[in-house]
Amino acid sequence: MTLKQGKNNQTYEVKSIDMELGLERRLEALGLTEGTQITVLNNDKKGSLTAKFRGTRFAMGRRIADHIVVREVEEL
């Protein structure tokens, strides 16, 4: 599944990121790489969503969220 399909307040693990180099690099510099845990905060709208990773909240456009493949993380 992609991050865009994620549910609010659910934590996911990034499996792969597939977008143009520039954007991917920017995400990497922010610490969003394969294996990073990311919590969806507000995915109510059709377009952008807000999510939290590495301790910070971000707003993210739909195209970015569509191209981040994630899998659910079991809550401990």
Added chain:
Amino acid sequence: MRKTINVGFIGNPNCGKTTLFNAFTGANLKVANWPGVTVEKKEGRATYKGLEFKLIDLPGIYSLSSYTMEETVSRECIMSDEVDVIIDVIDASSLERNLYLTLQLIELGKPVVLALNMMDIVEERGMEIDLHRLPEMLGVPAIPVSARKKTGLSILMHAVSHHKEYDRQGPLIHHHPGLQSSHRHNHHEEYAMVYEDYIEDKIDLIISALSQSYPHLDNKRWHAIKILEQDKGITNAYPLDLGNTVDRSYEKDIINQKYNFIEEIIGEVLVNKSRKEASTDKIDRYLTSRWLGLPIFLGIMALVFFFTFTIGDWLKGYFEIALEALSAAVSAGLASANTGEMMTSLVVDGIISGVGGILTFLPNIFILFLALAFLEDSGYMARVAFVMDDIMSRLGLSGRAFLPLLLGFGCSVPAIMASRALEHKRDRFKTILVTPFMSCSARLPIYVLFSSMFFGKHAMIVCYSMYVLGIVVAITTAFILSKMDGSKAEHALLIELPEYKAPNARTIAIYVWEKIKDYLTKAGTVIFIASVIMWGILNFGPGGYVTDITDSFGSIIGKAVVPIFRPAGLGQWQIIVALIAGIAAKEVVVSSCSVLFGIQNITTAHGMGTMVTTLGSMGFGALNAYALMVFCLLYVPCTATIATMHRELKSWKATLGIVFFQLLTAWTISTIVFQIGQLF
């Protein structure tokens, strides 16, 4: 005489770096741009125990790679002799994110001092940071500070003065019980950040190649890491024949291992991680909610304008009284000094009524920027980008284009510069084209004057409608353009939503003071000159100095152009002259009116009364005033904006095209408004 210590302030966006910087320097700043780019550079000075410090505020960045202009600028500055010691400002409540930049900075090899900001938030959330373990793991001093309460400032400077020549890291104490390194060096005693063996092996190979080819290069380890990342800037500057050592970019590995180390640090340093739910999440539930987000934003903007007009107008009253007294005193003074009629006219009708009229709007401008600074510093602006992203995307503009548009309410010049953040040239062009439609603060005096002259009680609504109309025109234009060029929505917004915080009085005060200073400078330069020129063309005609304004050059020019503007309800040559003069700066429309109609203290009730009567006798009523406001909202921005457009677009053709388009839009819409208005 001791040498000045150059200190570079660096940190993530929203870490309170500027607040800390301001706490040291106060408003005594030198603000300029970095050479060649539009990234702002601030410098200040401070002293501590007889030592002189030169402080440089670097742009807020997340990493030291060179993908953005801010990153490149910061990196170059830190690497140069301009910086002796780095103060890395860290938001202690968000250690995980902030430490990434820290690790990169430490790798650079210059003395680094950590300033742990926002420790109060850490406490509030019931977390604790082990301030002894952190320096042990990083090898650099870590000083808790509060930029807002101004605590820890002298300890920070103390640390800086002690570490200025400290090019080696402090003693490092790492425990890696599970680690079985086959690498021949134990770097864990030397470097805070040690990579896995396969990376360290390659670093060693590159370092020895660098030592052969570039023996005098400082900090070879950092260069080796950058070469492994295939960083263009470094590989081009120091070409090496490395065989197949760098068979691919190891950037991802390096990033991931840095974050792994950060996790290790967090695990040891952050005590009591079970934190309370941050209040930010609760607030965001409303402010970024799907249904409430937009109405709340519009409500806040309406409130901002409400304050701008009510409180601003109330304060404006006092300015007017002062101005009236001044012009009366000067008139009397000049008369008693037997100054000639022409000179008196120049000073009183030209300069005082022109420049002075603009100064009376200072309270409105002050409140507007105060409100914008408040929204910015509290962390709300980033939410606006999120709330507006979908609408912007539908219009074919990137969500990030919203920031320039929002800045446009302040001034078009920085707004157009901010469009540099957009990646695609087409996006940039569109944003630059529509930004001037956002009503800048210079247009405010025009609205305030004409709406209070003609609309009385409804003046505020009329003003607000100008702002709304500006947004609508900007949006429509962007939409049509996107339909024309067939561009698809970007949907590539990426912006940090910082924790909400109580805005810092000092930060806001400094921000507002800078804007006020700009405004005053403009009044003293552009508007002053425009007022004098205006007075000149109105008091001189083909036959020399004229007493009847209708014989002047101004009148001749205005009358020649009037027929074009009659359909828009702007059939008075004086208005046309004021509009032409307004290209110098939009406030000049107001100052020119007072010169043109020979009314001193135009912003007072008496002055406005006279002007309404004068205009009324020319057949210029409320509808004409509204058409005029619409025209002023939309027509050619000021010369400074045109110059900025040219600088950003690097093409006169595109710039003049935009100017012509805006003139046409202004004429068309004000004509439509006037013609439809006449039907009722």
